[in-house]
Amino acid sequence: MHALTRQGLRAYLDPQNVHSSRQAAAQGLVRGGIQILRNPSGLIGAAIIVLLVLAAILAPLLATHNPYAQNLQQVLLPPGADHWFGTDNLGRDIYSRIVYGARATLTIVCIVSVIVGPIGIIIGATAGYFGGLVDTVLMRITDVFLSLPSLVLALAFAAALGPGLDNAIIAISFATWPPIARLARAEAMTIRKSDYVAAARMMQASDLRIILRQIIPMCTLSVVVRLTLNMAGVILVAAGLGFLGVGAQPPLPEWGAMIAVGRQYMLDSWWTVTFPGLAIVAVSLAFNLFGDALRDTLDPRSAR
Amino acid sequence: MTLLDIENLRVRYPDTHGYYEAVRGISFRLGSERLGLVGESGSGKSSVGRAIMRLLPDGVKIEADRLDLEGEDILAAPEKRMLFLRGKTMSMILQDPRFSLNPLVPVGRQIMEVYLEHVKRDVTQARARALEMLAQVRINDPERTFDLYPHEISGGMGQRVMIAMMLIAGPRLVIADEPTSALDVTVRRSVLEILDKLVTETGAGLLLISHDLAVVSQFCDRVLILYKGRIVEEIDARDLARARHPYTQALLASIPDMRHPRSHLPMLDRDAIACLDSTP
Amino acid sequence: MTDDIGVTPAGLRKWSPSALRAGRAIGVLSSIALTLMGLLLLTFLLARFLPADPVYAIIGDNADRDTYERVYRELGLDQPVYQQFFTYALKVVTGDLGMSHITGMPVVRDLLEVVPATLELAIVAIILGSAAGIPLGVLAGTNQNKPIDHVVRIIGLIGYSTPAFWAGMGILIIFYAQLGWIGGAGRQDPYFFGEVPTVTRLVTVDALLAGRVDIFLDALRYLVAPALILAYNALAYISRMTRSFMLEQMNQEYVVTAKAKGLSRGKVIWAHAFVNIRVQLVTIVALTFGAMLEGAVLVETVFAWPGLGQYLTRGLMFRDMNVVLGSVLVIGIFFIILNMLADFAYRQLDPRTR
Ligand SMILES: Nc1ncnc2c1ncn2[C@@H]1O[C@H](COP(=O)(O)OP(=O)(O)OP(=O)(O)O)[C@@H](O)[C@H]1O
Ligand SMILES: [Mg+2]
Numbered sequence: 001m002h003a004l005t006r007q008g009l010r011a012y013l014d015p016q017n018v019h020s021s022r023q024a025a026a027q028g029l030v031r032g033g034i035q036i037l038r039n040p041s042g043l044i045g046a047a048i049i050v051l052l053v054l055a056a057i058l059a060p061l062l063a064t065h066n067p068y069a070q071n072l073q074q075v076l077l078p079p080g081a082d083h084w085f086g087t088d089n090l091g092r093d094i095y096s097r098i099v100y101g102a103r104a105t106l107t108i109v110c111i112v113s114v115i116v117g118p119i120g121i122i123i124g125a126t127a128g129y130f131g132g133l134v135d136t137v138l139m140r141i142t143d144v145f146l147s148l149p150s151l152v153l154a155l156a157f158a159a160a161l162g163p164g165l166d167n168a169i170i171a172i173s174f175a176t177w178p179p180i181a182r183l184a185r186a187e188a189m190t191i192r193k194s195d196y197v198a199a200a201r202m203m204q205a206s207d208l209r210i211i212l213r214q215i216i217p218m219c220t221l222s223v224v225v226r227l228t229l230n231m232a233g234v235i236l237v238a239a240g241l242g243f244l245g246v247g248a249q250p251p252l253p254e255w256g257a258m259i260a261v262g263r264q265y266m267l268d269s270w271w272t273v274t275f276p277g278l279a280i281v282a283v284s285l286a287f288n289l290f291g292d293a294l295r296d297t298l299d300p301r302s303a304r
Numbered sequence: 305m306t307l308l309d310i311e312n313l314r315v316r317y318p319d320t321h322g323y324y325e326a327v328r329g330i331s332f333r334l335g336s337e338r339l340g341l342v343g344e345s346g347s348g349k350s351s352v353g354r355a356i357m358r359l360l361p362d363g364v365k366i367e368a369d370r371l372d373l374e375g376e377d378i379l380a381a382p383e384k385r386m387l388f389l390r391g392k393t394m395s396m397i398l399q400d401p402r403f404s405l406n407p408l409v410p411v412g413r414q415i416m417e418v419y420l421e422h423v424k425r426d427v428t429q430a431r432a433r434a435l436e437m438l439a440q441v442r443i444n445d446p447e448r449t450f451d452l453y454p455h456e457i458s459g460g461m462g463q464r465v466m467i468a469m470m471l472i473a474g475p476r477l478v479i480a481d482e483p484t485s486a487l488d489v490t491v492r493r494s495v496l497e498i499l500d501k502l503v504t505e506t507g508a509g510l511l512l513i514s515h516d517l518a519v520v521s522q523f524c525d526r527v528l529i530l531y532k533g534r535i536v537e538e539i540d541a542r543d544l545a546r547a548r549h550p551y552t553q554a555l556l557a558s559i560p561d562m563r564h565p566r567s568h569l570p571m572l573d574r575d576a577i578a579c580l581d582s583t584p
Numbered sequence: 585m586t587d588d589i590g591v592t593p594a595g596l597r598k599w600s601p602s603a604l605r606a607g608r609a610i611g612v613l614s615s616i617a618l619t620l621m622g623l624l625l626l627t628f629l630l631a632r633f634l635p636a637d638p639v640y641a642i643i644g645d646n647a648d649r650d651t652y653e654r655v656y657r658e659l660g661l662d663q664p665v666y667q668q669f670f671t672y673a674l675k676v677v678t679g680d681l682g683m684s685h686i687t688g689m690p691v692v693r694d695l696l697e698v699v700p701a702t703l704e705l706a707i708v709a710i711i712l713g714s715a716a717g718i719p720l721g722v723l724a725g726t727n728q729n730k731p732i733d734h735v736v737r738i739i740g741l742i743g744y745s746t747p748a749f750w751a752g753m754g755i756l757i758i759f760y761a762q763l764g765w766i767g768g769a770g771r772q773d774p775y776f777f778g779e780v781p782t783v784t785r786l787v788t789v790d791a792l793l794a795g796r797v798d799i800f801l802d803a804l805r806y807l808v809a810p811a812l813i814l815a816y817n818a819l820a821y822i823s824r825m826t827r828s829f830m831l832e833q834m835n836q837e838y839v840v841t842a843k844a845k846g847l848s849r850g851k852v853i854w855a856h857a858f859v860n861i862r863v864q865l866v867t868i869v870a871l872t873f874g875a876m877l878e879g880a881v882l883v884e885t886v887f888a889w890p891g892l893g894q895y896l897t898r899g900l901m902f903r904d905m906n907v908v909l910g911s912v913l914v915i916g917i918f919f920i921i922l923n924m925l926a927d928f929a930y931r932q933l934d935p936r937t938r
Contacts, residue, residue: 140622143615144626145626147623147923149875155896155900156909160630232745239747243885244885244897246900256747267761274754280750284745289741359843387846388846398844403836404837406838406860408934456935469841
């Protein structure tokens with residue numbers, strides 16, 4: 001295999017010169033990535049997502065004020081040179097709170113995906129692989145969860161678990177795994193019939209081994225795509241929970257909760273709700289745009 | 305009398321690097337006769353048919369020195385005029401009734417639609433004519449079939465419905481794009497015979513597109529052999545045996561013959577033909 | 585047809601079509617019953633996990649031990665879990681969802697008040713959303729990659745990237761506080777409370793029934809903003825789905841046939857391609873209608889609309905678990921019914937399933 005030096009990288013990505021399946025996969029990823037970024041929506045989406053990640057990591061550098069520092073002499077100041085997005089009812093700098101709020105949003109999106117992906121895959125793959133009674137039981141359970149809109153379900157779980165960011169994440173995960181399981185099941189059902197699974201069976205591979213080694217790897221790509229597409233929805237549900245007061249709790253800077261507080265002052269101080277709202281719109285728009293571009297790349301039929 | 309007069313027709317599909325030329329300058333004339341257009345898959349047969357109807361998707365380039373239908377320049381005709389010509393003056397029978405009939409509209413209504421559009425806006429008359437047409441394409445129980453959905457009739461019936469639909473307005477030119485290749489061999493013949501009879505009776509011109517030289521030589525007066533977007537041979541059906549172009553000869557050689565069974569059929573020698581590619 | 589191919593399974597021959605249909609209906613109904621049972625179980629488990637002690641919720645924090653023990657037994661909390669579930673399910677089935685301690689009324693009675701308010705909102709919204717979303721989607725799907733397609737796409741993207749509660753606030757700030765064009769909180773001006781007899785519990789309809797145009801117009805002023813926000817959400821989803829369905833249909837062979845017949849573009853689109861997406865659209869509209877309850881939770885909170893969503897959030901805020909569970913149950917049942925209707929419509933509209 002090539003060493004990943006500067007010269008070597010170019011050679012490594014040369015499609016005429018493929019030596020391993022890992023190299024082929026890497027090339028596929030790079031080509032797909034380039035194609036997504038050529039798509040204007042993909043580029044805009046990716047740019048905003050990068051911005052979000054940077055804001056979360058570099059929050060202390062980007063913020064102009066301490067997001068928790070109250071200043072009762074400076075409450076509800078309109079946007080100006082000192083406070084770019086104005087201040088809230090406790091005199092805290094809204095811009096700095098929005099920058100720090102990126103952390104809450106990113107945390108929710110990442111952890112929910114990390115929880116929901118494996119759960120959805122395991123349940124879906126098991127149901128799809130075994131079929132029959134296992135499938136019926138698992139899909140009935142999925143149906144029950146699907147019979148409630150995700151925000152309502154998340155609300156119900158959040159109510160049961162109590163307020164707080166951690167509980168909100170768990171609640172959102174409970175509410176968003178069913179579509180993933182459905183997808184993984186559909187994939188597993190087609191893979192189950194394939195020749196290489198038949199071959200594995202013939203070699204007396206155990207069910208567990210087939211699910212882990214054959215089915216789950218093949219489901220992963222479409223599940224990852226679906227998770228990306230879901231992220232915009234996750235962000236909106238999280239913001240909704242924050243807004244209703246069952247998500248992140250004050251004084252933690254979270255955009256939905258900031259809007260909930262700002263709501264009481266919005267008629268005189270529009271900036272208290274406007275800027276956190278714009279942040280939510282930008283990020284969920286970004287995930288929608290990126291998800292669209294991702295799907296266009298993987299499924300050329302829908303593109304043009 | 306010339307119905308269709310084509311000179312130097314070219315069809316180009318856009319692709320990732322510019323254009324792909326599927327039809328590369330073909331010329332022919334069609335009168336009140338049955339003309340076969342034969343070629344292998346991908347040779348550009350359907351592209352010719354659809355270019356004549358101007359039914360190719362947006363972005364596909366159609367160019368010709370001449371493309372006249374009864375003396376009228378089709379390429380210059382406004383879309384409004386095309387709407388009048390399609391179905392009324394020229395019509396097209398598509399390959400597979402499973403896909404080319406609207407699955408959610410009863411077949412009778414699909415036939416009536418052409419009459420209502422091009423002949424007269426009178427539902428009772430249209431219905432009567434549609435039933436007549438169904439009888440003419442030898443459908444046993446027209447009244448019953450009229451109200452059936454495409455999934456409720458067989459493929460052979462579907463193709464006959466298609467023929468009824470495309471002939472009800474009395475077109476002058478009928479283009480049949482592989483009208484029987486999706487059908488069972490047993491019904492192929494009868495469908496072709498119906499088509500042949502109806503077209504001959506009305507004195508219309510028929511352009512029969514097919515990849516099956518045997519079928520075409522039976523039903524047509526004249527045959528055009530298309531290869532890679534070019535006409536390599538134009539010959540009377542009777543004279544096929546005397547075809548000169550190696551591609552035609554090769555095609556002929558690969559038709560199985562019951563009277564002289566062979567252990568295996570010869571294959572096309574593409575390299576040999578490729579050398580002749582530059583010939584017009 | 586089947587005889588032609590000769591593949592009718594032997595087992596199916598014995599059944600007449602109507603028997604088959606009845607069998608399918610039983611299958612659908614039993615799966616619905618199972619889903620409902622599951623929903624009950626889910627709400628029951630949620631109730632058991634609620635951190636708030638249901639006993640204290642009733643008797644207050646500083647009651648003595650004996651009262652506590654008594655209420656504990658009255659609530660059946662000393663019984664085994666499965667028995668508790670059985671009791672709970674039985675109660676729900678007989679229409680007893682318990683008392684709400686925030687309103688002091690049986691939850692069922694409260695629901696009868698709040699559900700019509702939400703329905704009024706959701707019905708207006710789904711009508712507006714479909715009326716705009718379907719044509720926009722058809723337009724986009726038949727003009728792929730043309731400017732109109734991009735415009736529709738952007739309208740949709742904004743629609744489902746914008747939190748409904750935030751949009752609601754923006755509208756309140758501009759059209760209520762600044763311009764005074766629309767009503768603020770609630771369903772109607774309190775001045776008109778009790779002016780017309782309650783018949784349908786839909787304020788607009790009741791006003792019209794009583795012939796009071798002024799009350800109707802007033803109610804409309806309150807309805808328009810929350811309904812438009814929900815409608816926009818619906819439009820975003822419906823137009824996107826319509827577009828992709830249309831794209832798929834426009835590539836079908838029968839569309840070429842329709843064009844070859846000399847039909848105008850309008851007829852090709854509406855009399856042929858559109859006919860083929862109707863079935864899918866019914867499902868989408870039904871799903872959107874159900875999803876609207878989600879938007880309603882947030883929008884009703886912003887506009888103080890006295891509907892199911894607001895009832896649910898108040899229950900959450902005051903930890904009134906009967907209210908939360910009752911509302912969740914109603915939403916779930918609503919969803920299941922919508923699915924059932926969509927399934928039924930599917931069978932009716934598509935001759936291939938008959
Ligand atoms: N929509 C399209 N976009 C791009 N290229 C196309 C398109 N339709 C046809 N082609 C190309 O044009 C060439 C001719 O296609 P055409 O359908 O006319 O062939 P054909 O002779 O009808 O073949 P067949 O017997 O398989 O129907 C083919 O090489 C095909 O790849
Ligand atoms: Mg063809």
